[in-house]
Amino acid sequence: MTAYAVAHLHNVTVNQGILDYLHGIDATLAPFEGHFIIHGGPREQLEGQSGGDLIVIAFPTITAARKWYASAAYKALIPLRQQGSEGEVFLIEGVDANHRATDILAG
Template sequence: MTAYAIGHLRNVTLNQGIADYLRGIDATLEPFGGNFIIHGGPKDELEGRFTNDLIVISFPNLDAARRWYNSAAYQALIPLRMQGAEGEVFLIDGVDDHHKATDILQGSSFETTVHS
């Protein structure tokens, strides 16, 4: 199942560290099948304000995402990113094409049973 690396970055300053990070990250993704899905950019804000940057990178699965993040090549870039940004980074599994919003209720006290 597709997995994602999500970066929620604040206070991004385009400096030498960020520039070097950007020049190096693509090569770290390729061996693990990683591809940018979202890489900052303008937002059409519909509810609330989101002034930070959002980065989403897809991977074939969670194992590939973990191997990318823990790779020596990517670990070497993290200090460069931190020279010009702060924020959170996490990995998360995607859902399949048949996922419905109510699927997360399964096994919860809010699960409903449909009667015919």
Template sequence: MTSYAIGHLHKVEMGADIITYLETIDATLAPFDGKFVIHGGQKHQLEGSFPGDLIVIAFPSMAQAHAWYASPAYQEILPLRSRNAEGNVFLIEGVNADHRATDILSS
């Protein structure tokens, strides 16, 4: 099942480290079939507040998402981001194509 790496980042300091991180991350995703779905972009706020940027990377499975995050290639560049941005990062499973909102009532 498709799984996602989600990052809600704020206070990003756009310096040399972040530029190197951005120039390098795609190569770390490729072996795990990771693809950007959302990478910042202009928000059209409808309710509440959401400071910062949203990043969503899709992987074919949770195992591939975990393997990417734990990979030596990603762990090598991770400090470039974590030293220069605040935020929350997590992995989460998606839902099946036929998912309906009421499906969560039976779990």
């Protein structure tokens, strides 16, 4: 099942730490088959208010996502990201194509 690393970053300042992070992150994803599916960009706000940047990285499994986040290569980049941003970062599993909204009620 596809899993996602999601970050909602606020107060992003493009400083040297962020630049070094951006230049380094792609190489950390490759060994775990991770790839960006959302990386900031313009949004069309339909309801409520939200600020900051949304980043979503897809991995083939939650295990791959966990291994990426725990890898030495990515751990070395985390402080660089934190030098120029604040926010929430989490991993979450996706659902399959047959998922229906009421499936969450069975749990």
